[in-house]
Amino acid sequence: MNHMSASLKISNSSKFQVSEFILLGFPGIHSWQHWLSLPLALLYLSALAANTLILIIIWQNPSLQQPMYIFLGILCMVDMGLATTIVPKILAIFWFDAKVISLPECFAQIYAIHFFVGMESGILLCMAFDRYVAICHPLRYPSIVTSSLILKATLFMVLRNGLFVTPVPVLAAQRDYCSRNEIEHCLCSNLGVTSLACDDRRPNSICQLVLAWLGMGSDLSLIILSYILILYSVLRLNSAEAAAKALSTCSSHLTLILFFYTIVVVISVTHLTEMKATLIPVLLNVLHNIIPPSLNPIVYALQTKELRAAFQKVLFALTKEIRS
Template sequence: MSATLKGSNSSKLQVSEFILMGFPGIHSWQHWLSLPLALLYLSAIGANTLILITISQDPALKQPMYLFLGILSVVDMGLATTIMPKILAIFWFDAKAISLPECFAQIYAIHCFVGMESGIFLCMAFDRYVAICHPLRYPSIVTNSLIFKATLCMVLRNGLFVIPVPVLAAQRNYCSRNKIEHCLCSNLGVTSLACDDRRPNSICQLVLAWLGMGSDLGLIMLSYGLILRSVLRLNSAGAVSKALSTCSSHLILILFFYTVVVVVSVTHLAETKATLIPVLLNVLHNIIPPSLNPMVYALRTKELREGFWKVISLHLGKK
């Protein structure tokens, strides 16, 4: 498909849509990847919906840790839905065209949801810190009001914080090329097509990432450092094991989330041309955490597993 251009003279030609080509280097057989990606998407939507239903129906799960998990489930479903319908449309219906406003809106949504996921991880780390280091004060500190304010803060922070990313991308001059070697509209992938200097976009994304997710990661590490110090002071091996068990699920998800963020960022900045591995990692980073989070919590949290079975048994009993 050739570039669609608009403008009255050649010096002001501007593309009116982008073409998402999919995974670079494997265009001829990339449609086979639609099956595992579709299964991951269905798993993410189904598992996170089950978590929300379980938390809403089981009174024993009306605790801050599970309320934060419910909020994380909403964010996960939003992140997966931001990218997967378009990716599947590309593979199944060859619907590769995407308008500029839709593309910039997707850039905004991806950055917003990824930032919110990072913020919710920080809230969950703070919850575990208070629960382990200040157990007697926990009910008075981590209240429903605090959960609401923290969630609102995360939504507003990331909703406003990432606005410069799509705004700067929209200000670039896209005068000729419009084929993006990607399945989604990534900021650096889109701005690499610009005819003018894209360094402001790269610098903006790097600065915002360090200010947002970088500060979240720093505070999460501080929280777990304080938790570790407090746990090591305990004389009871059973208490140590229980304290570490309550944090293990969260740590697994945090390590995966931030490790992939760092790898994707480094490979995107290092590569001058889109290659398969960074593009694939970028897609998987937006779909695997929404699929993985419910499974990790379900496997490692007894109360949540019991809640799942209660909900499933209740609905099966009605049938």
């Protein structure tokens, strides 16, 4: 079946001549890309299992119902949402050749991806603020980082990202798609979709760049500022042991930040070059949406004493149940 001819509308009554897009998958490896479905499926299942386990552990342990772990629980929900936005569709492409995606579904995916990525950035900022107050103002920490503040910060991030990312799919939907409809990607990315437009797509590129700097750019700037203040406060401590203990509470958070923003920068740079439709940027784009949800719980479980102990307790209980 010719996907191209099947996806062109004959009627001129619609603004769109193209009624659907075709997601081709990874550029240059179409013949064997289905072999990637196994590691992607395993990463997805591990992301769902690990994040769900983190949420259960936090919920069942009153000692873990502290601001740092509550923010971690919110991050777990964001991570599961991000992974679910893209992985089921990618697996459907690989397993069932379900490459067709309607325009509304495509634009909805663009919105969801940008929303969850923005939420992840925002929650990482909230966690950085939590660490700043805990280390720089420990006596005032209980009165500053309250349940009310956590709720307000989370709602603010939801509203901010919900509003911020709206122009991206709206502008993409306003483009005129009148010729090609095959996307060299596994998912609907804003720039990948609008590259098929017959009219000027510069507003989309400019909009994405501006919103990225206003959202994630401001988040990263404030995160860097918070860690500069943390480092300054730690260096003023007379005890090397106290300084090491203070910094150790930030290690897992720093690991997540470095990975998340490094890949964001790499993807942004590749979009400004001629590498947009090549394998590496597309693969990085997919991995950026699935690896953090898989690794974030593991990083925190390994590097946070309280969470590690809770994990060991759960695993011991499961082992004991299996043996009995």
